Amino acid sequence: MSIDLEDEILQDFLVEAGEILELLGEQLVELENTPDDLDLLNAIFRGFHTIKGGAGFLSIDAMVGVCHKAEDVFNVLRNGDRAVDTPLMDVILRVVDDVNVMFDLVRAGEMPKPVEQELLDTLQTFTVPDSADSEEADESIIKDASAAVSNELDVMLDSSTTETAAPADNGDITEEEFDKVLDELHGKGSFNVGNLEGDDKPKDAKKEFVAPSGDGDITEEEFDNYLDELHGKGKFNNSISEEVPAVEKAEVKKEEPKVEPKVEPKKEEPKTAAPKKAAPKKEAGGDTKAKAKSAPAETTVRVDTGILDSIMNMVGELVLVRNRFQTLAAEKEDEDIAKTVSNLDVVTADLQLAVMKTRMQPIKKVFGKFPRVVRDLSRQLGKEIKLELVGEETDLDKNLVEALADPLVHLVRNAVDHGVETPDVRMANDKPSEGTVILAASQEGDHIELSIKDDGAGMNADKLRGIAVRKGLMDEETAARLDDRDCFNLIFAPGFSTKDVISDVSGRGVGMDVVKTRISQMNGTVEVDSVEGEGSTITIKVPLTLAIMPTLMVKLGGQSFALPLASVLEILDLDMGQTQVVDGQMIIMVRNSALPLFYLSDWLIHKDDYIANKESNAHVVVVNSGGRQIGFVVDQLVGQEEVVIKALGAKLHGLDGLAGATITGDGQIALILDVPGLMNKYVD
Amino acid sequence: MSDDENSSNVIIDGETVNDPLMQWVTFRLGDEKYGINVMQVQEVLRVTDIAPVPGAPGYVLGIINLRGNVVTVIDTRNRFGLLSKETDDSTRIVIIETDHHIIGIMVDSVAEVVDLRSSEIETAPNVGNDESSKYIQGVTSRDNELLILVDLNKFLSDEENEELDNY
Secondary structure (H helix, E strand, O other): OEOOOOOHHHHHHHHHHHHHHHHHHHHHHHHHHOOOOHHHHHHHHHHHHHHHHHHHHOOOHHHHHHHHHHHHHHHHHHOOOOOOOHHHHHHHHHHHHHHHHHHHHHHOOEOOOOOOHHHHHHHHHHOOOOOOOOOHHHHHHHHHHHHHHHHHHHHHHHHHHHHOHHHHHOOOOOHHHHHHHHHHHHOOOOOEOOOEOOEOOOOEHHHHHHHHHHHOOOOHHHHHHHHHHHHOOOOOOOOOOOOOOHHHHHHHOOOOOOOHHHHHHHHHHHHHHHHHHHHHHHHHOOOOHHHHHHOHHHHOOOOOHHHHHHHHHHHHHHHHHHHHHHHHHHHHOOHHHHHHHHHHHHHHHHHHHHHHHHOEEEOHHHHOOHHHHHHHHHHHHOOOEEEEEEOOOOEEEHHHHHHHHHHHHHHHHHHHHHHOOOHHHHHHOOOOOOEEEEEEEEEEOOEEEEEEEEOOOOOOHHHHHHHHHHOOOOOHHHHHHOOHHHHHHHHHOOOOOOOOOOOOOOOOOOHHHHHHHHHHHOOOEEEEEEEOOOEEEEEEEEEOOOOEEEEEEEEEOOEEEEEEHHHEEEEEEEEHHHOEEEOOEEEEEEOOEEEEEEEHHHHHOOOOOOOOOOOOEEEEEEEEEOOEEEEEEEOEEEEEEEEEOEOOOOOOOOOOOEEEEEEOOOOOEEEEEOHHHHHHHHOO | OOHHHHHHOOOOOOOOOOOOEEEEEEEEEOOEEEEEEHHHEEEEEEOOOOEOOOOOOOOEEEEEEEOOEEEEEEEHHHHOOOOOOOOOOOOEEEEEEOOOOEEEEEEOEEEEEEEEEHHHOEOOOOOOOOHHHHHEEEEEEEOOEEEEEEOHHHHHHHHHHHHHHHO
8 A cells, every 4th residue: 555645644744753753762762861751751652642643644554553552651651650671662762663664664655564563562561550550640741731632622623613614603513513523623534542541452533433423422531532633643641630621521521412502612612711721821830841842833934945945046146146246346446336235245144144044953953863873882882881962952054964964973883883992991991881972063163063072992093003004005104104193084094994803883994984075075174083091082074054165266277266265274476486396296395394286277277278387476275185285376366255056067977176166256157176076086 | 758748739630639740949060950859948048158177078068157057068069970160150059958957059050940740750760870870869851951850868868878888
């Protein structure tokens, strides 16, 4: 059976459930550290319940089944009838993995298969309380829940009024009509009724639902269940407390069937009664989670990232137009024009910043999965590791968040596998048996700094030198000349691994160079520092956004080229008469150190009539490429310009040394150079 | 060309339903006249500044600024195995929209738009290894002159495959 991916309800479910699943992963690992956190237990319970509700609405029975069981388990947990322990966590984490797999299937338009019966059975064993019933623990939840109930009932009835305008108009609704209304809200598809305490066999809601209209008797409990189902959001508990507004109760409970006027007030009363009931609660400052969740929802709008991307593109165009205006204004020397242009400049800059902000996401999105990664890995390796996350709220561009995910996973795995030692080794070295990995993010000016720090064994520079020589990456002399820092950076060299044994986790020596490549693709840098015996720190710096880049414009043979400013160190005016050729390489002495020189035009300009002037003074742009300083000789320096990166189009993908193209202030095209790529292609 | 494009040109008067009318933009390269499906032509430009791209395949002339978008321009003469020629007043860049991208092809001149019925198009004679014959969809005779209809999708995607093979 396949699923209609066009369905809006399904799309909403995918978005919502996707977020919940992500959150569940984090919450569960958190729960392991704070097993008694009632709020957390409730949050997880609600998470499963919401997924179940949504899945039920879409008739994804496999997902409903397993979520339902998980929900049961957490119901028992939050009632304090059972304590969180490791076997339980293992099973629950497995459940989340399975649900994730199902979720991916659904996203791909396939109907997932039910999980193995064995998992359900295991779950079932955890739904049995292992301590006495404690109603008190539930009290606060019930309060929250009832507030939510009133709110939701209100919303629901509101919508039911609008949807069935006709019956509402004449103020007279029959019980049958009301049922129909509910039915409509209910939508198509069958539901599993939310669990009543201790009751965990799924019921067919539809059947149940029809029944009351027959005998005309809806119990309060049932009605709540229906609300629950209709809403599909698990924000309330089905055990009804006294907090539920009396009116509601009175009206919902229909003692005398088929008495028409009775139903009418039911539609009216809760509408007015419920909010009244809910409002004082809010003022009272009760820590109602449901409200905390729903309040900010009104100030946010979900926007398709495609739209954001296109807005970003348009802002990019605007920046280009502004650049053109600036160029024109500079020629005209008219004060009015200059003023207007500078106004435009300010507005554009603000707009650019604002749009950039809309695309910002907290790094938490990536960090969130690490507690789980570290937990699983440390268990697998028999290590005790505590992961600390710092600066989770740091915002960065959505594309960057996604692009950083893989490299970060790799680095964290490395820190766990290579960095932190096993407990016995740590004990022997007078360290606490539990190692710490700190994952930190912070904004530093126009870039983001990320660091992965472990308090493990650290690296031995001499050992790294030895490996480099053994693997044939360099000869002994070269290795000996490297300072310690350079040695640490050897780990980014392709094929370099400090592990003698290849494990599942790492050791193949392909990872770190990929990390480095990925980071440089984002115009970022990665550095490593280490103190033997105390641990290592890997620092990544990436720009805030990928879309707009400050560059240095240069000209070669009349054509414009843009050098990313991030890699430009300085600009020098040099007398080319002073150059020397050493080992076939042209160099010049700058402040007593040798600077290798390259004529960019040799690489980039293939015009027959172009001859670079290699005699007199020349402009040299000193750039940093992989830790080396290199001088690029250019014909003309134009200046600094913010450019919008445009991918090279058809037939030009994957050209080494070019990061893209852009349109300059004078409407010309300039190619954006990729310094590491250029060096790779033409030098190494 | 897809069925969609065919059907959009169908004239429904009973007789011609199975013999759709299609429009072709004709251009010249050397002595030959070629036609491309009008549905795939976005616009025709005079030659502007083309920025050469170092390291690009030989048949890529460079990139142009098309109202803020960067568009690759292909030397059609090179693709068809003709000697390159200085640009002049009649040289044009035809901007083409294919499945995935927008691309410009440089031609000697653009002539007109002609209507052709399917029945008027003959399948191209297989001329072996001729560089240009791979992209030919069919030929037709008009005003005592041969009009060669180019299959743009093949013209553009074939290159890509070749390019991949070269690496």
